[in-house]
Amino acid sequence: MAIDEKILDKLDAWVSLSHIDGRHLTDFEAYALTHLPALIAAARRERALEDALSDAEEGLKAVSELIEASDGVASLNRSEDPASWEELRTGGASEDWLAPFDTALDRVRASTR
Numbered sequence: 001m002a003i004d005e006k007i008l009d010k011l012d013a014w015v016s017l018s019h020i021d022g023r024h025l026t027d028f029e030a031y032a033l034t035h036l037p038a039l040i041a042a043a044r045r046e047r048a049l050e051d052a053l054s055d056a057e058e059g060l061k062a063v064s065e066l067i068e069a070s071d072g073v074a075s076l077n078r079s080e081d082p083a084s085w086e087e088l089r090t091g092g093a094s095e096d097w098l099a100p101f102d103t104a105l106d107r108v109r110a111s112t113r
Contacts, residue, residue: 015032
């Protein structure tokens, strides 16, 4: 579960202000000041990774739809013979081309069930 960006901004501001106000910090505040910057950064990295994963999932779906709507690839390796998707996907004679795509697509499908 991602932390709301507004909360992260408020925590970040509190950490910044707490360093400069000069008052005595409680044990909790001192502990929080020590650990919050790393937690805030980790939460923001998590948010960025979630966004990147969402974009990757959409890209995989788009390519999957393209494959379903066509017969294969023409001029692959500058050959005059078209290559079917079955040849290029996992289990096909030239599976090295798209086996990583199939693996990624399978993982996305399994994670969204």
